[in-house]
Amino acid sequence: xxxxxxxxxxxxxxxxxxxxxxxKSSLGETKIAILGYxxxxxxxxxxxxxxxxxIGEYDHSAECKYKHSAIVDGENTAFEILxxxxxxxxxxxxxxxxxxxDGFMLVxxxxxxxxxxxxxxxxxxxxxxxRGTTVPIVIVGNKSDLxxxxxxxxxxxxxxxxxxxxxxxxxxxxxxxxxxxxxxYTLCREIIDYKxxxxxxxxxxxxxxxxxxxxx
Ligand SMILES: Nc1nc2c(ncn2[C@@H]2O[C@H](COP(=O)(O)OP(=O)(O)OP(=O)(O)O)[C@@H](O)[C@H]2O)c(=O)[nH]1
Numbered sequence: 001x002x003x004x005x006x007x008x009x010x011x012x013x014x015x016x017x018x019x020x021x022x023x024k025s026s027l028g029e030t031k032i033a034i035l036g037y038x039x040x041x042x043x044x045x046x047x048x049x050x051x052x053x054x055i056g057e058y059d060h061s062a063e064c065k066y067k068h069s070a071i072v073d074g075e076n077t078a079f080e081i082l083x084x085x086x087x088x089x090x091x092x093x094x095x096x097x098x099x100x101x102d103g104f105m106l107v108x109x110x111x112x113x114x115x116x117x118x119x120x121x122x123x124x125x126x127x128x129x130x131r132g133t134t135v136p137i138v139i140v141g142n143k144s145d146l147x148x149x150x151x152x153x154x155x156x157x158x159x160x161x162x163x164x165x166x167x168x169x170x171x172x173x174x175x176x177x178x179x180x181x182x183x184x185y186t187l188c189r190e191i192i193d194y195k196x197x198x199x200x201x202x203x204x205x206x207x208x209x210x211x212x213x214x215x216x
Pocket of ligand 1: 036037038039040041042043044045055056057058059060084085086142143144145146171172173174175
């Protein structure tokens with residue numbers, strides 16, 4: 001398993017210019033954007049997955065893109081992970097991000113109800129942008145270690161995820177690396193399934209036209 005933190009490209013800190021190009025990824029490549037309100041733990045989750053460490057404080061001024069490779073279900077998988085920065089409550093959902101990613105991790109903090117409440121609109125924005133297609137998404141409730149400050153119950157998280165048709169993981173980036181890995185792998189599996197289904201569909205629709213007729 002290897003992680004590269006060197007490729008942390010950043011958009012400008014102020015107004016973000018679109019800098020992410022949509023390039024179709026292969027089955028073994030997985031492009032994940034981490035979206036969510038300010039301070040929910042987006043950076044903590046990415047860094048925990050990449051390095052297995054919880055650092056505590058992160059640079060909030062920059063958006064970072066990381067590369068990482070791991071074996072998921074026996075297959076070598078190249079992850080690209082975009083740790084977005086939420087500006088003016090946009091949860092990092094800029095157009096270039098929505099176009100670029102294969103799948104999205106929608107993160108809220110269980111100690112802040114507002115961060116949970118924005119997720120329904122965020123989900124709608126993604127689906128509308130991707131023209132009503134089912135986009136691979138995982139919902140993550142972070143900071144479960146802060147039980148005494150909890151404002152969102154696990155049942156509420158499960159209910160929202162069921163309503164939106166997404167897998168759900170509640171975890172603590174600071175205390176549970178296994179669940180953090182599980183959340184990323186779950187999204188990776190959703191993305192691979194989605195790509196396989198799209199290919200099968202395209203094969204059915206266009207396959208016959210693409211094939212040469214056998215010569216008689
Ligand atoms: N107790 C606890 N604190 C956490 C956890 N995850 C993140 N934090 C803390 O929450 C704060 C925000 O974490 P970040 O990872 O910077 O959050 P972010 O969503 O990337 O923040 P922005 O980039 O500003 O939107 C930091 O002080 C982290 O140490 C967690 O699981 N438990």
